[in-house]
Amino acid sequence: MTTIVPVILSGGSGTRLWPMSRPEMPKQMLALTAEQTMLQLTAQRARGERYSAPIVVANAQHADLIEQQLADSDSAPSALVLEPAGRNTAPAIALAALAAGGGSAALLIMPSDHVIADVAAFHDAIAKALPKVEAGWLVTFGIAPDAPETGYGWIQVGDEIDTGVHRVARFVEKPPLDKAEEMLAAGDHVWNGGIFLFRADTYLSALATYAPGMLTAAQDAMDKARRDGVRIYPDAAAFGASPSDSIDYAVMERADKVAVVPVAMGWSDVGSWDALHAISDTDSAGNAHRQTGTGEVLAIDTQNCLARSDGVRIAMVGVSDLIVVASGNDVLVLPRGRSQEVKKLIEAMKNS
Template structure:
């Protein structure tokens, strides 16, 4: 069985922690020992059951994905989308990749979103086994989560007649219901939340896709034929992909096919898709508050309060979400936490950087974190992994000052080359070609002070780059 990990979602309902440059699946959320992406990969690490995964992600996240896979020592096929077209085309490309890789059309695929929490792996493994039995008999299988509470943010499915001890036909799929219907479904054992996880064979999936979405299928074949392999990545051609229709697996296939089946899953599942969901997943204090970071509460109950850098004090509130980051603060009624996405939409229309970039950003050579910024200056902490090197580059609008905090830096600036050790500094003039490298076996930590009239990341002209970013 080949795991197919879908990693393209922006996680906008967990703003301001989740940003488009580093969405929730790549961020270590409170009380979690590792990221949701790493947890997802960990669920399919048993080589007796699973082949190496196929990971589909946005091209902007390729180095985040590659680094987290490297930390887990997991090999994979990475397919890079220039933009999202929802899940149906993404999984079609994964199915074609699986057939090409194994030369076996009936190879089973396990499709998993990378941003779900599942607490009981044993229960998941058992449900996957039941789903695999159905899929080997030509079914397209999804997993249904018992609808414990009325949720208007989830799709639902209704269980049909039994196909096996733990497998059932799907009577019908239901789009996100209104509150009245959601309350009715929560009281009926035949209704389940639609998990967005699937098991089916590559051939069955592609056959049903061709039946119900021939234009999408044709476009996916053209995209697959044009995939460009570079190093660890398969790149999708943006021009060809633009012509591919968009659509989810549910809407494109599952709601129309006679082959839809479901397996109930009771494994402590959550999509962690809102601050309400994250509050539910946390330990609470005596007043039912989830508290993370430097927080002081007085007469507060049923709330989620998170501080990342500054002290947060809250008095006399209930049922609220308060999330502080270094560049943004969210205050919301917890019962309306799904509407955070509307804030993100407004900020996106205004092209606000707080939607895109997190304070800490990953690069193939390491990472950087913005510590302070103001009119005409910005201060960053840069970490370069052993053997890592920034591109040979120049800036039109800014100059830089580098001070080494730990490790040893190798600096190139125009015709000069020299090393900098701890507590040593250098100046990079505006317009000069320069590069920072780490040639030793320990991490390099540098404070960079930028000064200039324009300090955004697109003020970079690259001349050489070890990671193919020119």
């Protein structure tokens, strides 16, 4: 039985969910969709006899938080690789592949801040992918689309090469709306959810072919790394020499043996407050309320709102289609449908 090593990428800052998500407390560390944090949920969906302890690649400033949240013996990482600087996903995964020994172990690459509602469907997709992974294929999981989404990359599904596994025909950049509508209508495209499965040696070999400078930098950084228990601190100067690139650009779009497993598993990247509202349980008026800590939310004659507080009381009367989020001394108020514009606020605050 092939051992699967979960690799959890936890380098993101999640600024689109400000004010709750901040550089010191990014969204994967928050309990946004359940009692557990998103990081904890990610670790929990890759447990069992087939799975080994996870490898977590993260920002060094979050090391204590990660160890606290994954202290459970079933989720405790075998390695916590602490990047000295962000270099995007391709170098981060190279560090993980080297931490795993660089051999035949299958790496399940998962972002730490996504939601998968149907874990059984996810496991079924993994089982379908494994024979091709063992044969040296790079596999990605394509999310069954339900909207002409312009915020995601798409993948055109090619010929079936094994049960439920297809060759990737092409990767598509984040499309304009008309192209997204065409792909959705055609029925042969899926969303690129950024979840992958491949052998460590397969990935490192692909890097040697398509991004040799990145591989050299990662190897050098790990050779010179400082180790403290499960914590691995790659050498900053060596890792800083790596090009910054995503796995899609560096490897997946260029390699030959690349496959996709389409799957409907209740996936969301929770990329905005609107996205969180869409997957949240709501009351009879369409409101999604949640409070943590000493937070409190009171809503009267209110419809289709998202309200979150971890401290101050939010009181709403006679309003509809609003997003109201209170955290610490900050309160965010905006109409539903415009939560992607939080990044404008972040920029304005940086400049003020």
